[in-house]
Amino acid sequence: MSAPDYQKSTGTTTAERFVAQLCQHSFLSLWNFSNPYTDDGKIPGNPTSVGKELCDQLVVFGNHVLILSDKDCTYTAHENPNINWARYYKKAIFKSAAQMWRAEKWLREFRERLFEDPYCQRPLRAVLPPVDQMKVHRILVVHGAVDACRKALGGSGSLAIDNQIVGEQHDNYQKHSVQPFTVGHISPDKGFVHVIDEIALNELMRGLDTISDFVQYLEAKEQFLSSERHIHADGEEEMLAYYLRHLNSAGEHCFPRDGKGEVFFELGDWAEFLYSGEWARREQANEISYAWDNMIEYITQHFEQDTMHFSTDKSFESNEKALRLMAQESRLSRRKLAESFFEILDATPDGQYRVRMLYSRQAPGVGFFMLVAPRNPTADYAQYRQDRFAMLENYCRVAKLMCFGKLTHIAGIATDGRTTSKGNSIDLLYYEADQWDPGERERAMHIQQVTGILTNPRIWEEEATEYPE
Numbered sequence: 001m002s003a004p005d006y007q008k009s010t011g012t013t014t015a016e017r018f019v020a021q022l023c024q025h026s027f028l029s030l031w032n033f034s035n036p037y038t039d040d041g042k043i044p045g046n047p048t049s050v051g052k053e054l055c056d057q058l059v060v061f062g063n064h065v066l067i068l069s070d071k072d073c074t075y076t077a078h079e080n081p082n083i084n085w086a087r088y089y090k091k092a093i094f095k096s097a098a099q100m101w102r103a104e105k106w107l108r109e110f111r112e113r114l115f116e117d118p119y120c121q122r123p124l125r126a127v128l129p130p131v132d133q134m135k136v137h138r139i140l141v142v143h144g145a146v147d148a149c150r151k152a153l154g155g156s157g158s159l160a161i162d163n164q165i166v167g168e169q170h171d172n173y174q175k176h177s178v179q180p181f182t183v184g185h186i187s188p189d190k191g192f193v194h195v196i197d198e199i200a201l202n203e204l205m206r207g208l209d210t211i212s213d214f215v216q217y218l219e220a221k222e223q224f225l226s227s228e229r230h231i232h233a234d235g236e237e238e239m240l241a242y243y244l245r246h247l248n249s250a251g252e253h254c255f256p257r258d259g260k261g262e263v264f265f266e267l268g269d270w271a272e273f274l275y276s277g278e279w280a281r282r283e284q285a286n287e288i289s290y291a292w293d294n295m296i297e298y299i300t301q302h303f304e305q306d307t308m309h310f311s312t313d314k315s316f317e318s319n320e321k322a323l324r325l326m327a328q329e330s331r332l333s334r335r336k337l338a339e340s341f342f343e344i345l346d347a348t349p350d351g352q353y354r355v356r357m358l359y360s361r362q363a364p365g366v367g368f369f370m371l372v373a374p375r376n377p378t379a380d381y382a383q384y385r386q387d388r389f390a391m392l393e394n395y396c397r398v399a400k401l402m403c404f405g406k407l408t409h410i411a412g413i414a415t416d417g418r419t420t421s422k423g424n425s426i427d428l429l430y431y432e433a434d435q436w437d438p439g440e441r442e443r444a445m446h447i448q449q450v451t452g453i454l455t456n457p458r459i460w461e462e463e464a465t466e467y468p469e
Contacts, residue, residue: 015072015143015198016056022201023057023068026209028293028327030300030320031126033058038106039113039120050118055103060126061211062324063133067103071096072143081152082173085180089171092142097186097193100138104191108134127320137218138193141201149181149197155267158200158235159183163225185225192222200236203270207240212330212362216253217243224255230262237270245273278467285468288342289334295341295413296326299428322430325366325411333361336464341370345417348372353391357399357459365408367433367459369399374417388414389427394447396431398454401444408434 020034036054043049057068073092078084107114108131114124128134142159150157165184169176183195196204208214220243225231233239239255242265248254256263273279303319329337340358348354353373360366371392375384392414399410412429448454 013070013072015141016070018198019057019068019070019141019201022205023059026205026214027059027061027066027211028296028300030296030304030323031059031061031211031327033060033116033124033126035118036124037115037118037120038110039115040106042120047119047121051115051120053118054106054114055100058124058126059211060128061215062328063129064135064137064211064215065107065128066137066139066215067100067107068139068141069096069100069103070141070143073145075145075148081180082178084148085178086171086173088145092144093140093183093195094171094186096140096142097138097190097195100140100193101190104136104138107136127317135219136191137215137222138191139218140193140195142195142197145181146197146199153181153234153267155235156199156237156270157197158203158237159195159197160235161225161231161233161239163227163229163231192225194218194221196236203237204240207244208331210327210329210331210334212328220253220255227258229258229260231264232262233265234267235265235270238265238267241265241269241273245278281468282466285466286331286335288338289331291338291342292326292329292334295426296323299323299426318430319428321409322411322428325360325363325368325409325430328366329360329362332464332466336361337368341413344370344372345415348374348417350374351376355395357403357457359407359459361464363409365406365434367399367403367407367410369396369410369412371395371412371414372417373414384416385425385427388416389429392427392429393431394451395453396429397440397444398448399457400431400433401441401448402454402457403433403459408432 016034020032023032023034034057036058037051038054039051041049042051055067056070057066059066059068071092073088075088076084078087107128111128114126116122116124145159146157149159153160160179160182162179162182162184165179165182167185167187169178170183170186171178186193186195204217205214208217217240221239243253243255246254246256248257300323303323337358340356344354344356351374353371355372356370358368358370360368369392371388373388373391375381375388392412396410396412400407410431410433412427412431414427414429416425
C-alpha cells in the first residue's frame with residue numbers, strides 16, 4: 001500500500017491557517033513551511049504510518065530559523081483571576097514553549113530527518129545553516145485570551161510584557177504576586193521565547209512584513225528585554241510603535257539606548273501611530289515595493305513547477321540563493337528597487353534595451369543587475385529567450401570585472417518589458433562575484449573588449465526615506 005498523496009500544508013486548524021497566511025505574505029513561500037514533520041515514530045516499511053509534527057510553522061532564511069508554535073486554548077472562568085491565568089499559562093504558554101525547545105533540539109541534532117509531509121516522503125527542502133551559525137527565534141502564538149485580557153487590561157487585548165517576570169513568577173500565585181496577562185522570560189536558560197497573541201502578531205506583520213525587518217525587530221527586542229532595566233509594555237504593538245519611529249546612528253530602527261531607570265510603553269502609542277501622517281505616508285510610499293515581492297513569488301512558482309526557461313543551474317540551492325538575495329531586502333529597500341525597475345521598464349523603447357546596476361541597501365557586497373530587452377515580435381521566441389539569458393550572463397560577468405572587490409554576490413534579472421504578445425517573462429541569474437574561476441576573468445575582459453559594454457559603468461545608490469514628507 002502506498003502513502004496517500006500529499007500537498008504542501010497550509011495549516012490544519014483555523015488558528016494555524018491564520019498564522020500560515022501571515023507568514024506566507026511576509027516571508028514568501030520558498031522559505032516558509034507549514035507543519036513540517038520528523039520521522040520520529042514512523043514505522044519503517046509502512047508507507048501509511050506517519051511521523052511527528054516538528055512545529056506549526058518553520059521559516060528558514062539564511063542563518064535565521066524561526067520556529068512558530070500556535071496554541072488555541074480556551075480561557076477558563078473562575079472566581080479567582082490568578083487561578084484562571086495560571087491554568088491558561090501552563091497549558092497555552094509553558095507547555096507550548098517546551099514543545100518549541102524540543103523542536104529546536106531536533107533541528108540541531110537530527111536535521112537530516114526532517115520532512116514536508118507526515119508520511120516522510122518529501123525531505124524538507126530548507127537550506128539549514130551550520131549549527132554553530134544558526135540563529136533561532138522562538139515565537140509562540142497564543143489564542144483564546146484576547147477577550148479576557150481586554151476586559152482586565154483594556155486596549156486591544158494584547159498581552160502585556162514585563163522583563164522582570166521570570167519562570168514561576170508567571171503562574172505560581174501561592175508564592176509570588178503574579179500579574180495575569182503579562183509575560184516576561186519563561187525560562188532564560190533555554191532561550192528567549194516571544195509570546196505573542198493573534199492581535200499583536202497581526203500588527204507586527206503589518207508593520208514588519210519582510211523577513212529582514214521582522215528578524216531585526218526580534219533581535220532588537222531580545223537584546224532590549226535582556227537588559228537589567230525594568231521594561232514594561234502594555235502590549236507588543238506599543239513597543240513596535242516606538243521601534244518604528246526611532247532610528248540609531250546607523251539608520252536602523254531601535255529601542256531606547258542602554259541607561260538607568262524604568263522604561264514603559266504605554267497603552268495607545270500604537271493607535272496614535274496608525275492614525276498619524278507618518279504611517280499613512282509610509283503605507284502609500286510602500287505600495288510600489290510589493291511588485292518586488294510579486295516578482296520573487298512569480299520566479300519561485302516557475303522554479304517549483306520546473307517551468308523556468310533557462311538557468312545555468314537548476315538546483316534548489318543555487319536558485320534559492322539568488323531569490324534570497326532579492327528577499328533579504330527590507331521593505332524600504334524593496335521600495336527603491338521596484339521604483340528603479342519600473343523606471344527602466346518605462347524608459348526602454350522598442351528595439352532597444354536598457355540596463356541598470358544597483359547596490360543593495362540591506363546587504364553590503366550585494367548588487368542587482370537589471371536588463372530590459374524587448375522582443376522583436378517577428379523573432380523566434382525560444383531563440384529570443386536564449387539570447388536574452390546569454391546577454392544577462394555577459395553583463396553579469398563584466399559587472400563582476402568592473403566591481404571586483406566591491407561585490408560578493410550579483411543577482412541578474414532580465415525581462416522583456418511590461419507587456420508582450422507572449423506575456424511577461426523573467427530570467428534570474430545568481431553570480432558569485434568575490435573570486436575568479438580559471439579563465440573566467442580573461443573571458444570577461446574579452447567580452448567587454450568585443451562588445452564594449454560597461455566601459456564606464458554607473459552604479460546607482462539611491463537614498464530612501466521611510467516617512468516621506
